Amino acid sequence: MSLPKFLSTYREIAYNKQTAAFKVAQNIPLKFDHKMSINSLWDIHDKGIEEYKKITNDSAARMGYLKKNRVSNSLLKLKLLISQKLLQNCCFCDRKCGVDRTSNEVGYCGVGEISKYATEFIHMGEEPELVPSHTVFFTGCTFSCIYCQNCSISTSPQSGIEIDPYNLAKIVEDRRKKESLNINFVTPIPHLHTILDIVNNIDTNIPIIWNSNMYHSIETSKLLEGVVDLYLGDFKYGNDECAKKLSNANEYMNTVTRNFHKAYSTSEILIRHLLLPNHIECCTYPLVVWIAENIPKIRFNLMFQYYPHYKAYEDPKIYRCLTKEEMQKASLFVKEKETLDIV
Incomplete structure (x- = not known):
């Protein structure tokens, strides 16, 4: 595996040569309080983002925030407050269930107000530029992939360890001092409020x-700007029909392409695509073309780890392993797209 060509800011932050996005957001002072309406808070948020952009567009100015102490009412604190208000009419993912998770209601993901994680550890099996990666696997999911290889976690949203945000933050700091290059939040969408905390x-x-899986809402995209340094995004399908059949995801292409566009304009991206049996022409080809034409010069990982797990037997087309021919065919197609930096 080659080192990345296009993840320069991520690498600078990983080696403390630049300031993480959230550290800047922690130090942008804003005037707000919890009694304000959600619309008023969004207006203040948008003004804060403009200030954030001014700072981060100047490399030297951004670096000046590396060792600053946070302010009490910051852009990041405002993002947290907005997420907590959105939790009362949940719209974190693009299903927009509208449930009040602060009143023990749950939507499609099955996650309540209190987030849980299955495990957190130093992961050495990620892409080379990410390891050692401090990885937190949250429970629950916004998809229902019939071939899910983490089904014991994704289908058990009420299992796992309850998260105390402050305590987990201190664990993040400890692992960072010892060895981790990053904090890697896996299946994060239902847990946006907890992650911001x-x-x-x-x-x-x-x-x-x-x-x-990049199936988050526009509201979530706005809250992630100024927080996320690298989107490690799954691009699973090249059309809505396959997404609906295999993951029960509606309007898949519109949602994920919108979110990849936004991520491309505000951060850096590493896209993963898990090759599926019998889905090269319908999924792999069109999504690779879309990436090359719309968000070029990104890191791309074509993955061959698929095996027929969980409920894959429900679809005979994917109820087998990949063939060598399929892997070679997909690899050749991806390599033809010279604007992609292939892992």
């Missing part, structure tokens, strides 16, 4: 990775 309590400089 964790990040708000982190004092050390560390890249924030959003390891996601």
Whole structure:
């Protein structure tokens, strides 16, 4: 595996040569309080983002925030407050269930107000530029992939360890001092409010990775700007029909392409695509073409780890392993796209 060509800011943050996005957001002072309406808070947020952009567009100015102490009412604190208000009419993912998770209601993901994680550890099996990666696997999911290889976690949203954001933030700091290059939040969408709380309590400089299916809402995209340094995004399908059949995801292409566009304009991206049996022409080809034409010069990982797990037997087309011919065919197609930096 080659080193990345296009993840320069992430690498600078990982080695403390630049300031993480959230550290800047921690130090942008804003005037707000919890009694304000959500619309008023969004207006203040948008003004804060303009200030954030001015700072981060100047490399030297951004570096000046590396060792600053956070302010009490910051852009990051405002993001946390907005997420907590959105939790009362949940719209974190693009299903927009509208449930009040603060009143023990749950939507599609099955996650309540209190977030849980299955495990957190130093992961050495990620892409080379990410390891050692401090990885937190949250429970629950916004998809229902019939071939899910983490089904014991994704289908058990009420299992796992309850998260105390402050305590987990201190664990992040400890692992960062010892060895981790980043904090890697896996299946994060239902846990946006908790993640913002964790990040708000982190004092050390560390890249924030959003390891996601990218099926989040516009509101979530806005809250992630100024927090996430690297989107580690799954691009699973090249059309809506396959997404609906295999993951029960509606309007898949519109949602994920919108979010990849936004991520491309505000952060850096590493896209993963898990090759599926019999889905090269319908999924792999069109999504690779879309990436090359719309968000070129990104890191791309074509993955061959698929095996027929969980409920894959429900679809005979994917109820087998990949063939060597399929892997070669997909690899050749991806390599033809010279604007992609292939892992």
